[in-house]
Amino acid sequence: MRGLLTSKFSLNRLFVKLMLSFVSVILILASFNLFSHLYLSKKVYQEMVRQNELGLAQTVEGYENHFRLTQNMILALTQSDTWTANLGMLSHLKENRRYDLPAEVKSDLSTLYTNPFLHIDNFILYFKQEDYVLEKEGLSSASDMFGKYYYSKEYPPDYWRTQTMNNQFLKVMPAANFTENTVHSSRSLGQLMPIMMKAIPYEDVYGIVMLNPQHMQDTYGDAGNNPFYILDKEGRLLFTTKEGDMQNPQLPEDGGGHERVGDEYYFYEKGKQTGFTYVRVTQAAVIAAEMRGMQILLAVLLGAAILISVLSSLFFSLRLNQPLQRLISALDRNLDSGVDKLSSVQEFAIIGERLSSILENNRYIQSDMAQKNSLIRQYAYTHRVKNIPLSSYLADVEEVRQPEQPYVSILFKVGFKSPPDELGQYTLLMWKLIQGLFTSNKNNCVALQPEQDQLLLLLFDPGPQSGILQALDTLKELLATEESLYLTIAVSPVYSGEIPFTDAYSNLSMLLKERRLNAETQVIVEPRASSSNAFHVKVTYGEELFNLLQSGKEDAVLAWLDRQLEQLQHKDAAAEDFRTFALGAVEQIGKTVMKLNLKHIEAKLHSSPPGKAFGDFHSVQQYRESLQELVQPVLAAVRSQLETRDPVISFALDYLDHHYGEDINLNLVADKLNLTPGYLSSIFKEKTNINFSEYLNNLRIERAKELLVNVDLRIQDIAAQVGYQNVNSFIRMFKRRYGLTPGEYRKRHAGGDAPFISSSHG
Structure with a gap:
């Protein structure tokens, strides 16, 4: 059997069969290619013509769809009752x-000329009777618009004054070159195609849409330099990519096709929607050159394919035959030998290397999959803790289903006395230390990070809680000498498997708020008995602070703040109580700044809100210094304003503060002061740096913001209570000031933790 396999005849037989098989395939493919070449050479001309017709058809479809879309968008706009x-x-x-x-109408128009797919340069409303226009830049006279900003010798101002629409809704006009002429310069606006529309039902109001035909051609036209024309129903030239008139044959009225005139082919098609005729001109020499080029290319490809196929068949026959014979010989020689001897053969050595590489890759893949499974497990547990619905493929993960065994959850929150340079890396090292204390058995512990500064441990079958508290005491001792950070640790009781992770995390988050104000690591197991009697500043105290701020007395304000902080400290209030008190004080300061119109102070408060830093404070002194730093410039500005306060302005501000919910205006207040409205307006602006109406709106909106926290009041009732009879006007003004509608503001702020200090004053 071995002699038969290794004989020269056997080798030649395999080689001959491979070679004959390749040659047979080559002959079949060559015959097919030759037939295809002969057949296609006769069809090149028809194919070139068909490609031009298809290209024109796509162009026509694009233009027609664009004109239809533009008309539909304009119709949708004109059918609005508000628009009319x-x-x-x-x-x-x-x-x-x-x-x-005009601003509201400009906003409606912007939906058209800001749409990049409509290629609209401008939408001009021409009010013929009063001879002015409204466009994206605002109002101007018709003479300025069509004589300066959109000037064209084909469309002077008198042209538009004489235009009528009769029974037409849209009228497309030939494209022309437009320029913008100013006193010192002239800027070309390029070619624009005006489309005139009737603003139903007004006979003397027209809309003029300035389409950019070059942008449309770039979007829908072909990539070549072939001349392109658009003719209207009367054969008038609307647009062309080539200078001069079109030298074309007599085109039929309906349908499409092509005609050859001299050295040019005219491909034309009529749009079904508009009735426009679209014409593309191609040189006959181009089609002939493309036909000759395709014939030459087919011939070259046929010859190259045959040559390459023959050489490739010979090469692959040898490549397949020789290694196979060597492999058989090697297997035959080593049939009764050990596997180690096969490594001396080069082919088997390569195979051995490849197998080793495959096994190594397999081990790497298994390790990587194990790591990814761990990440998926943590990801799924995080979703369970935060009550986020799991994806279908995670919902079947057995490990993340609610376990039946008891468990304890521990929530760690890190705080910094002085944040290190590499905060993220420092926090990561802390989390690793904590996990090392509790994760000796990884199957019974899951570590999650629900927030950037939090770590949650789920310990399954934890044993008695005393053992966990002992480990936490050890951790507390380790951190006692730490100079840069401290921890707040909330520990749950031993839960049965029926308690959801979400409830456990929610309870721990509430326990974190029991932390007292210091820089030590604290372990919190249950709410303190005094937490139910937590100190809260009364509403009247908020009014007292507001009045003190308006008086400008720095000593009185600082003394008041010190008393409240000392009272919080005496009551052993939680750190969260200090933070809430400080936020309430900041709110009263902001109201004072707004009411007294201290613009520079208000801008500073908005640019760097002081409340962001309160979450990192760990001492009463930090709150005292921060609040002092905040109120001192405000009090200085208040004192300065009190020194220059005008009695007229004082009366006006006081009257607005007590009657903002009534139907009041500038004329009413001026009458009470026996002043003219114009004089009161100018002196109000001079003394307060704000318009009368703007101040009144700001005052009303600020009052409305306070009322929105009460979910029992309807928004329309709040609007009427602060002086807005039209609820839409109220919503618009509220969103202009705060960037949110009243409903959105209520969803964000109603029902949450309100500041300790609250007041009905400004």
Whole structure:
């Protein structure tokens, strides 16, 4: 059997069979390629023509869809009752002087000219009777608009004054070059295609849409330099990519096709939607050159394919035959030998190396999969703790289902006395230390990080709680000498398996708020008995602080703050109580700044809110220094303002503060002061650096913000209570000031932890 396999005849037979098989395939493919070449050479011309027709059809479809989309967008806009009413008011702007409406109409127009897919350069509303226009830059006269900003010799101002729409809704006009002419310069706006529309039902109001035909051509046209034309139903040229008129044959009225005239092919198609005729011109020499190029390419490819196939068949026959024979010979020689002897053969050595590499990769993959499974396990547990629905593939993970065995949860929160340079790395080392104390048996412990500064341990079958507290006391002793950080540790009782992880985490989060104000590591097992009697500053105290701030007396304000902080300290209040008190004080300071219109102080408060730092404070002195630093510039500004306070302004501000919920205006307040409205407006602006109406709106919105926390009040009732009879006006003004609607603000702030200090004053 061995002699038969290793004989020269056997080797040649395998080689011959491989070679003949390759050659047979080559002959079949060569015959097919030759037939294809002969057949395709006759079809090149038709294919070139078809490609041009398909290209034109795609271009026509793009243009038609674009014109239809533009018309539909304009129709949708004009069918709005608000739009129609606004146009009616603007068409008699000089009579009704509704100068607030252009901004609203401009906002509606912006949905068209800001849409990048519509290629609209501008949307101009032309009020023919009053001879002015409204466009994206605002109001201007028709003479300035069409004589300066959108000037074209084909479309002078008199052209638009004489235009009528009759029974048409849209009228597309030929594209022309437009320029913007100013006193010192002239800037080209490029080619624009005006589309005139009737602003139903007003006969003297027209919309003029300035389409950018070059952008449309770049989007829908072909990538070549072939001349392209668009003709309207009367054969008038609307747009062309080539200078001069089109020298074209007589095109049929319907359908599409192509005509050859001289050295040019005219491909044309009529749009079903618009009735426009689209024409693309291709040189006959281009098609002939492409046909010759394809024939040459097919011939070269055929010859190259045959040559490469023959050489490749010979090469692969040898490559397949020789190693196979060597492998058989090696197997035959080592049939009765040990495996170690096979490594001396190069082919088997390579195979051995490849197998070793495969095994090594397999071990790496298994290790990587184990690590990923651990991450997936932690990810799934985090979802359980935070009550986030699991994905379908995680819901089946057996380990993350609610266990039946008892467990204890421990929540660690890190705080820093003086944050180190590498905060993240420092925190990570702390978490590793904690896990090392509790994760000796990894199957009974899960470590999660629900927040950046928190670590949650779930200990299953934990034993008595005393053992856990003993380990935490050891950790507390280790951190006693730590100069940069401290921990707050909340420990749950031993829960049965029926208690959800979410409830355990929620209870621990509440326990964290029991921390007292110091820089020591604290272990909290249960709420303190005094927590139910936690110190809260009364509403009247908030009013007292507000009045003290308005008086500008620094000694009185600082003494008041010291008394409250000392009272909190005497009551052994939690750190959260100190933080809530400080936030309430900050709120009263902000209200004082807003009411007294201390612009520079208000800007500073918004740029760096002081409340962000309170969460890191760990001493009464930090709160005292922070609040003092905050109130001192405010009190200085208040004293300065009190020194220069005008009696007229004092009366006006006091009247607004007590009557903002009524229907009041500038004329009413001026009448009570026996002043003209114009004089009161100017002196109010001069003394307060803010307009009368803006101050009144800010005052009303600030009062509304306080009322929104009460979820029992309806938003429309709040609007009426602060002086807005129109709830839509109230919503618009509220969003302009705070960036949120009243409903959104209520969802964020109602029902949460309110500051200790609260007041009905400004």
